[in-house]
Amino acid sequence: xxxxxxxxxxxxxxxxAREPLPAAACAAAKLFIADSLAVGLAGAAAPWRAELLxxxxxxxxAPEAAVWGGGGxxxxxxxxxxxxxxxxxxxxxxxxxxxxxxxxxxxxxxLLGWAERAGGVSGEQLIRGVVAAIDVxxxxxxxxxxxxxxxxxxxxxGFGAVAGLALLGGLDATQTxxxxxxxxxxxxGTMQTHVEATPQLAMQMGFAARAAxxxxxxxRRGMPGPHAAISGPFGYFALFDGxxxxxxxxxxxxxxxxxxxxxxxxxxxRATHGGLDGLQRLIAEHGVSADRVNAGRFHxxxxxxxxxxxxxxxxxxxxxxxxxxxxxxxxxxxxxxxGLGDFTPDALTDATTLALASRLTVALDANPDxxxxxxxxxxxxxxxxxxxxxDVTEVLGSPARPLSTEQARAKFAACGAPDALWDQVMHxxxxxxxxRLTHS
Numbered sequence: 001x002x003x004x005x006x007x008x009x010x011x012x013x014x015x016x017a018r019e020p021l022p023a024a025a026c027a028a029a030k031l032f033i034a035d036s037l038a039v040g041l042a043g044a045a046a047p048w049r050a051e052l053l054x055x056x057x058x059x060x061x062a063p064e065a066a067v068w069g070g071g072g073x074x075x076x077x078x079x080x081x082x083x084x085x086x087x088x089x090x091x092x093x094x095x096x097x098x099x100x101x102x103x104x105x106x107x108x109x110x111l112l113g114w115a116e117r118a119g120g121v122s123g124e125q126l127i128r129g130v131v132a133a134i135d136v137x138x139x140x141x142x143x144x145x146x147x148x149x150x151x152x153x154x155x156x157x158g159f160g161a162v163a164g165l166a167l168l169g170g171l172d173a174t175q176t177x178x179x180x181x182x183x184x185x186x187x188x189g190t191m192q193t194h195v196e197a198t199p200q201l202a203m204q205m206g207f208a209a210r211a212a213x214x215x216x217x218x219x220r221r222g223m224p225g226p227h228a229a230i231s232g233p234f235g236y237f238a239l240f241d242g243x244x245x246x247x248x249x250x251x252x253x254x255x256x257x258x259x260x261x262x263x264x265x266x267x268x269x270r271a272t273h274g275g276l277d278g279l280q281r282l283i284a285e286h287g288v289s290a291d292r293v294n295a296g297r298f299h300x301x302x303x304x305x306x307x308x309x310x311x312x313x314x315x316x317x318x319x320x321x322x323x324x325x326x327x328x329x330x331x332x333x334x335x336x337x338x339g340l341g342d343f344t345p346d347a348l349t350d351a352t353t354l355a356l357a358s359r360l361t362v363a364l365d366a367n368p369d370x371x372x373x374x375x376x377x378x379x380x381x382x383x384x385x386x387x388x389x390x391d392v393t394e395v396l397g398s399p400a401r402p403l404s405t406e407q408a409r410a411k412f413a414a415c416g417a418p419d420a421l422w423d424q425v426m427h428x429x430x431x432x433x434x435x436r437l438t439h440s
Contacts, residue, residue: 003228003235005246006180009136009163010173012252016132017167025256026429029127029134031408032094032261034425036104037068037437038417039093042340043086044069047318048199052082052206065113066438076113077213083109084209088154089202090340091322092267092415096134096260097398099141099156100148100303100371103261106157106208107133111164113213115434121168123431131258133164138257139248140230146243147303147370151189151204155240158183158208165216181225183215184236194307197320263397263408266338269323270395271307271373274300278378278392279332285390290333290352292382296360298325299377301367309362312354318343330357340414
């Protein structure tokens with residue numbers, strides 16, 4: 001059985017492997033590789049990382065790839081899983097907003113780990129692999145026409161990782177189709193973890209990275225997989241999306257999705273960022289301070305309400321708070337921004353912040369798009385009786401309002417990443433061995 005979407009993916013991988021890439025795509029790839037490495041390094045301090053690392057280290061195995069942030073070396077699949085977890089655990093990783101996919105979080109751990117294990121993968125080859133992977137991950141998400149039931153951000157990122165690994169590993173067309181099918185057999189991520197805000201949300205990103213590596217390693221050894229993993233009667237579109245339109249795959253090779261990624265300027269769910277952006281604008285324009293706010297409202301699309309409309313409470317976990325717009329909104333009103341230090345046990349139980357958060361509400365607007373996170377409207381009722389508001393159509397960090405180089409580098413530094421690593425990534429195309437990125 002043939003899969004027309006996989007036919008397009010296989011053809012695209014062949015083009016990316018042999019033809020020059022647009023300069024804009026290469027520049028964007030380097031910027032988001034740097035961002036993703038920094039976020040992954042910061043994720044070494046994430047809750048449950050120590051327990052995860054203890055589990056995989058106890059299993060032993062060949063020291064093939066580094067665990068970022070001082071975790072030693074593990075077999076590739078295990079290292080990719082831990083690094084994928086670290087990259088997503090702080091909710092600081094980049095995202096393709098239209099696709100609702102965290103495109104880099106399974107991709108980079110898998111591809112950079114592959115470069116370490118295989119050896120001889122140049123920086124230019126890594127860029128090609130990342131660009132191709134993001135094309136597949138984001139385009140797959142853009143095909144969806146239904147509300148999320150499964151955890152699309154991880155599942156699609158894993159499909160992208162398969163594409164990038166197939167390119168780096170030199171798989172032929174049959175092996176590549178097999179790899180996609182083998183990966184699909186491991187897809188499982190569910191939105192229930194998001195609803196409950198458990199560590200399994202980030203683990204699903206790690207599982208996707210591990211599954212992608214497993215799929216490639218089996219396909220290279222000749223194991224067959226189903227060849228209609230995406231468009232078949234029981235394929236990804238039918239069972240996971242429920243309703244999908246494959247038309248976005250016609251743009252492969254013409255539209256480079258890496259150029260459409262959004263930075264996260266705040267370490268919280270991307271769906272909170274429109275509200276935070278609006279609050280920062282109101283603070284700047286009206287000199288608003290927390291003690292002048294009686295109440296506030298975020299008018300948001302259905303997806304944003306589902307993702308971050310949860311109420312604050314005194315027993316919030318860190319993962320819950322990162323996905324709670326009233327909590328991060330209260331932090332922003334008090335501090336002017338939201339940072340990594342705002343998700344500690346002491347911060348989550350601060351009585352003044354929680355009191356303010358209880359007066360911020362998330363209201364559903366009439367947006368009919370089940371996958372839209374904006375536009376949104378932010379309104380604040382002030383103690384002097386006035387109500388002020390603003391509309392946010394393009395959110396800070398998006399391609400329409402990108403972070404400046406200085407802002408991107410400031411985020412990189414805030415994650416504790418070394419300057420030498422930034423410099424290496426910015427000159428990645430000149431590196432003869434991409435694995436050197438893990439030595440910084």
